[in-house]
Amino acid sequence: MRRLTLALAVLGALLLAVFGANARGGQDARAAKEPVTISFWVPFTARELGVINSALAGFHKKYPWITVKSTGNTNPTKLTAAIRGGNAPDAVALFETDTLGAFCSSGAWLDLSSHIKSDKLNMNIFPKTIQNYTAYENKRCALPLLADAYGFYYNKAMLAKAGLKGPPKTLAQLSAYAKRLTVKNADGSIKVLGFNPLMNWYQNSPVHFGPITGATWMKDGKSNLAGDPNWAALLRWQKSLVDWFGYENLIKWQAKAGDEWTSSNAFESGKLAMNLDGEWRTAFVKADAPNISYGTAPHPVSKPSLYGSGFVIGSIMGIPKGSDHEDEAWLLLKYLSTDSKAVTGLSLGLRNVPSTLPTLRNPVLRKDPQFKVFLDIFANPKSSTQPVLKIGAQNQTLFSTFISKWQAGHVASKDLHAGLANVDKQIDAAIGQSGQVP
Amino acid sequence: MTSAPVAGALPAVVVRDRRRAKRKAAWRRRGLVLLLMSPWLVGFTVFFAYPLVMSAYLSFTHYDLLSAPKWVGTANYRYLFEQDQQVWPAVKNTLWLMVVFVPAQVLCAFGLATMLTRARYGAGVFRTIFYLPALAPTVAATLGFVYLLNPGTGPVNVVLEHLGIPTPLWFDSPQWAKPSLVLLGLWGIGTMMIIFLAALIDVPRHLYESASLDGANAWQRMRWVTLPSISPVILFAVVIGVIDSLQYFTQAYVAAAIASGQAASEGPTSAGYPEDSTLFYPVLLYLQAFSYFNMGYASAMTMLLLVVALTVTVLILRSSRLWVFYAGARR
Amino acid sequence: MTTVEAANAEARTLERRKPPARYRRRQFLIAVADHSLLIAVSLMFLAPFVFIALTSLMTNQQALSPRLWPEPFQWGNYVDVFRTAPLWRYALNTMLYAGLATVGVLVSSIPVAYALSRLRWRGRDTVFVLVLVALILPFQVTVIPVYVLFAKLHLVGSLWPLILPNFLGDAFSIFLLRQFFLTIPEEYADAARVDGCGEIRILCTVFLRLAKPAIAAVALFEFLFCFNDFFGPLLYTSENADNWTLSLGLAQFRTIYQVEWNLTMAATLILMAPVILLFFLAQRAFVEGVTLTGVKG
Secondary structure, eight states: OHHHHHHHHHHHHHHHHHHHHIIIIIHHHHHHHSOEEEEEEOSOOHHHHHHHHHHHHHHHHHSTTEEEEEEOOOOHHHHHHHHHHTOOOSEEEESOSTTHHHHHHHTSBOOOHHHHHHTTOOGGGSOHHHHHHTEETTEEOOEEEEEEEEEEEEEHHHHHHTTOOSOOOBHHHHHHHHHHHOEEOTTSOEEEEEEOOOSSBTTBOHHHHHHHHTOOSEETTEEOTTTOHHHHHHHHHHHHHHHHHOHHHHHHHHHHSOOTTSTTOTTTTTSEEEEEEETTHHHHHHHHOTTOOEEEEOOOBSSGGGTTOOBEEEEEEEOBTTOSOHHHHHHHHHHHHHOHHHHHHHHHHHTOBOSSHHHHTOTTGGGSHHHHHHHHHHHOTTOBOOOOOTTTTHHHHHHHHHHHHHHTTOSOGGGHHHHHHHHHHHHHHHHHHHTOOO | OOOOOOTTOOOHHHHHHHHHHHHHHHHHHHHHHHHHHHHHHHHHIIIIIHHHHHHHHHTTEEOOSSSOOEEOTTHHHHIIIIIOTTHHHHHHHHHHIIIIIHHHHHHHHHHHHHHHHHOOSOHHHHHHHHHHHHHSOHHHHHHHHHHHTOTTTOHHHHHHHHTTOOOOOGGGSTTTHHHHHHHHHHHTTHHHHHHHHHHHHHSOHHHHHHHHHTTOOHHHHIIIIIHHHHHHHHHHHHHHHHHHHHSOOHHHHHHHHHHTTOOTTTOGGGTTTTTTTTOOHHHHHHIIIIISOOHHHHHHHHHHHHHHHHHHHHHHHHHHHHHOOOSSOOO | OOHHHHHHHHHHHHHHSOOOHHHHHHHHHHHHHHHHHHHHHHHHHHHHHHHHHHHHTSOHHHHTSSOOSOSSOOTHHHHHHHHHSOHHHHHHHHHHHHHHHHHHHHHHHHHHHHHHHHOOOTTHHHHHHHHHHHHHSOTHHHHHHHHHHHHHTTOBTBSHHHHGGGGGOOHHHHHHHHHHHHTSOHHHHHHHHHTTOOHHHIIIIIIHHHTHHHHHHHHHHHHHHHHHOOHHHHHHHTTOGGGOOHHHHHHHHHHHTTOOHHHHHHHHHHHHHHHHHHHHHSHHHHHHHHHHHHHHO
């Protein structure tokens, strides 16, 4: 009996030693040896997808046991269907932050706070705006994948030909330049447009134009379109320019303008003299139309104190619920958002703004004079971003529909404030319906 | 139980065997029916009855597909009827389809079919030409029309400009977007036209002859002979047209996406372009259910659609007793 | 000659004489007017095809300009289209979807239609009313829970949610087949029964042969419906570009593949071509099928 107990004890100790050792050292051994493949869905396509893949190669070099399989052309709809259907990828990146509110509040994207704490990641490595748009009501569900800043592109040759010096800095100047730079055909239709004041075209949208007058979307959890006079100022300025060109003429010109993402882009093919666009356009111009002589600057603003700021946003990355490899996905996210070599490489390849403050000051990125402008816009403290709401971008859609009526002349000038108040009412009702508590 | 044989009656054994055989046959028949009907039984339950009930249930919940449905009572309906300002334009647009598009379709199909019956030479060729566009896949036809009616470079406006006629903005104008969709729909009227053609050919010739003998002119012949004879087909066309207008989605969605410059599955915010003029009820429903993932609210929308569809169909069928004439057979 | 005989003789000569010239001319003018109208309308119906074809042969710059005639003719566009977007894969997906769905519809709807038309059983009329109700109600009424169901089954992103329901009966096909079966006289079935055939054999041998036009029509309609279907693929396969069908791929053409109007129009024609070809090969089946829906409906 005693011999049996002794034998069992020895056996037990042996087992403990073997498995116990494996449990600890084995984990490192497993982590170092057992290869893992994780799926990473990204919204990029074509050339940009290639850039992402090179960054992923760098990640694989740093963590050789993790292979990342990337899939391009994803969007929030596909991701939601995948999460619900149980086919969610291990990590995902999206171009817009519109769905962050819905994903974060429902747990579709995991809360990253525990990982941030255990890895001791200091969030102040990112600018304040990034911290704002990667969290929903203080729950951080996303990390930034580079960022975007919006500024002003202008065709230097056209400006010089018209005898205009430098980019316009105020809205009044912008209007004047736009009128001077417009060239008409013999039949009165527009051949070259100075500036397109119509919204809901290319990058012209209320969310991008808001910072021009310093307008804000929300106040105390309620929609602030009527309450903030800057919106009305923006819309009135825009409408006066639309009326000068003639709404129908602009629509006809738009119909002839090429597709935004191809080489027939209106600005790149010389049909448009000045345009609001993001910093990525510098890469497109270099690829599609390297001979065009253009300059970049902060967008003209309504008040001189605002000059130098603009709209900023970024792509975000998260770990969907149902991810099989949460730890490896976290390593990927951390790498792509904070590793300076990766971020610099991505920034150079995609011509996006880097996400971390140290990389923002990297002289390598600041070499390109046209690109440097956007880095400064991004760092400008007055630059702003869109609020993260559970209804996503529905507030922008509702506002855009109103603006499309306004710019077509179907809303009388005196009814502007009432119209904006009505849009506020719709937005607040939608927020209430979604269950988000202000 | 044996009974004394009555003159002319069958022996009891035979009667009992026959009854047993009949019951067995009846069971076998029921088994056969069950076997034949089984696919439909399963399909109807899983893909119709269950979803219908679930839709009703979901309409009282807040459900975004990412977490379990949350009961909210009549909140969705209150939002639908009082607060969502996109619902009334959507309803108006769909009603417009029913009131403008359906009669246009019926008239056009009938008109074309009548023209074909009067053609002495080459009727087959003309019939083929009229039918071909109906074969074009919906998306292809929509894309084609959006390009053709492009306000700046489309051939239609180029020709109109040459002729000095004012050129509308077609799919980019809120007033012209729906008529543009009607034009697209009428281009594909071929299928309905063939049905009308078959019906027109079936009208007994002797009715026309006796009518003209009685002194009826062409219009009177049409009014009193043709229309009543083909009234069942007219009813069919109207019902089909109304059902289609309540489900009208693809053309509106694709046209809005392309005209506003976005790809179809990337830009749900283009739905209804321009200015909600192409925002039909099914389009808004899709937007709410599969872009905003507001599925509880969207289910409430489907409940409203259900009620409207049933009401309208019943009304049309009821009214048909007044004006539809079924030759011969009693219904 | 008596008056009657004289009248008869005159009637006979009247018959043999040609109608008066004025009447003939009027008929001729009416025929010309009819045919001119037909020609004019035909031109309007053909014009879109012509313009689409012309645009498909332009360069991109020309497609964006008001020019109507391509110069030079870019026949290479049709090759470029296949190089720019995976049209063959889309076509394969479309064929898979349409083919399997058609088979499923036939296999499941024929027995049901038979049971509803040739057999007598309690509840038959109620079931038929239910079939009609399913036909009339807009499909959006059931789309959300069905989507959730397929999501739970992890089938979203594939073509299966589109194919599977067709194996469980399709209301339109059942309706059409039932109406047609009703017109087949009972004598055929009776003769077969007398020969000792069971019900199923009757169905297989007698009915399938007699109902060939209706079956062909149902198959044709289902195939065309799947070929043209946009909402279904949009809903269930948009997240997975490998499973897109031609309809969905074409709608995405302009931005996703950074393609211009000229290639888009070429792709449009490519999408229209197979159906039109099928029509010319099977014209009679088409027309008969369409007529069946309307007249028996």
